[in-house]
Amino acid sequence: MKVFADKYLYALDQLIPEDFELETYNPDIGFPKDINRFDALLIRTVTKLNKETLSEAGNLKFVGSATAGFDHVDVDYLNSLGIDFARSEGCNANAVGEYVLTALYRWGQLRNEKIEDLKVGVVGCGNTGGSLIGYLQKLGIEYVAYDPPKADREKNFKSADLNELLACDILSFHTPLTQNGTNATYHICSKHWLDHSFKLIINASRGGVVDEKALLEAKRLGLVRDFVLDVWENEPVFSDEVANQAFLATPHIAGYSKEAKWKASEIVVRKMVEFFGEEYSPPRQNEQPERSGLAEPGDLSFEDFLWKNHKIDFYDQKLRKLIGLSDGKKAQKFADLRSNTPTRFEFKTVIDQYSNSDILPEELKVFR
Numbered sequence: 001m002k003v004f005a006d007k008y009l010y011a012l013d014q015l016i017p018e019d020f021e022l023e024t025y026n027p028d029i030g031f032p033k034d035i036n037r038f039d040a041l042l043i044r045t046v047t048k049l050n051k052e053t054l055s056e057a058g059n060l061k062f063v064g065s066a067t068a069g070f071d072h073v074d075v076d077y078l079n080s081l082g083i084d085f086a087r088s089e090g091c092n093a094n095a096v097g098e099y100v101l102t103a104l105y106r107w108g109q110l111r112n113e114k115i116e117d118l119k120v121g122v123v124g125c126g127n128t129g130g131s132l133i134g135y136l137q138k139l140g141i142e143y144v145a146y147d148p149p150k151a152d153r154e155k156n157f158k159s160a161d162l163n164e165l166l167a168c169d170i171l172s173f174h175t176p177l178t179q180n181g182t183n184a185t186y187h188i189c190s191k192h193w194l195d196h197s198f199k200l201i202i203n204a205s206r207g208g209v210v211d212e213k214a215l216l217e218a219k220r221l222g223l224v225r226d227f228v229l230d231v232w233e234n235e236p237v238f239s240d241e242v243a244n245q246a247f248l249a250t251p252h253i254a255g256y257s258k259e260a261k262w263k264a265s266e267i268v269v270r271k272m273v274e275f276f277g278e279e280y281s282p283p284r285q286n287e288q289p290e291r292s293g294l295a296e297p298g299d300l301s302f303e304d305f306l307w308k309n310h311k312i313d314f315y316d317q318k319l320r321k322l323i324g325l326s327d328g329k330k331a332q333k334f335a336d337l338r339s340n341t342p343t344r345f346e347f348k349t350v351i352d353q354y355s356n357s358d359i360l361p362e363e364l365k366v367f368r
Ligand SMILES: O=C(O)[C@H](O)[C@H](O)COP(=O)(O)O
Pocket: 044, 045, 046, 066, 067, 068, 069, 070, 092, 252, 253, 254, 255, 256, 338
């Protein structure tokens, strides 16, 4: 079986069985050529698959996206060509939960706000929203769970109503990006929602879920005090004005961690191997952090532990250096920043380096 894969997919050489012939492509130089010579294609969000980019299936029978989101793929179109599609649902849930928690506490620290005194509205309560909710519960932070389509699907889930959501101090977005239908999420957060006041808005879902123009206007009017964006309406290009106004501006790395990337590759490789009728037994992830490179939990406050082990400030500074570049250069550097910045370990892996849990500040035990 011939597999063509994005060269940045994590640990593929360890995860793909030997009887699958692997060739990689470089997504930085454009859409991969001759993909229909291969039996399977493994992509990330930067490779858009639709009528414009793929005209025929050729040998291609399976496309796997090693990502949670799939708005970069026209799944119906692939299926109409007889191509099966799979993705790595849930792979980055914990990484995104940790990103939002880090952003929340970093904001609280710099703005002198006690997060435990504020109410967080979680929009979208699937994998990433669910992970955030888990942490909010453990930390005793009040929250509102808003997800009307989930409430329609699942008897045991009750969504907050919109008024309850809009009364929160903070909103965090965790929906997929969808353009059509009654529950379309494109610009779900626009002027109507932003006529209410919020201390902080965080979007780590997809650009376009939050209407950036409305967000800027709400900030100008003082209705939104701050916003943190990891995703952008015209990614990989972003608006200089929006980035300038953001409290934290990061290059779509919320879901990045070594553990999430491993899971992303493992899930999609498993689906591919099983699609071709074979059994799959993956190796164990064996990379461990070097203790010397970690911020010592015993010496740090909870806030400091979070942002020193998840360097969102560093990503923010790197992204701001791209402000003012031409769109072409910006897109290239944005992709470069995402692909080539060393990826972090998740907090549990960091904490597990410390066998003596007495030295851990109490709150850090939420990651155990
Ligand atoms: O959908 C996802 O899995 C996330 O947005 C993820 O961070 C995408 O990153 P990529 O691997 O496409 O760079």
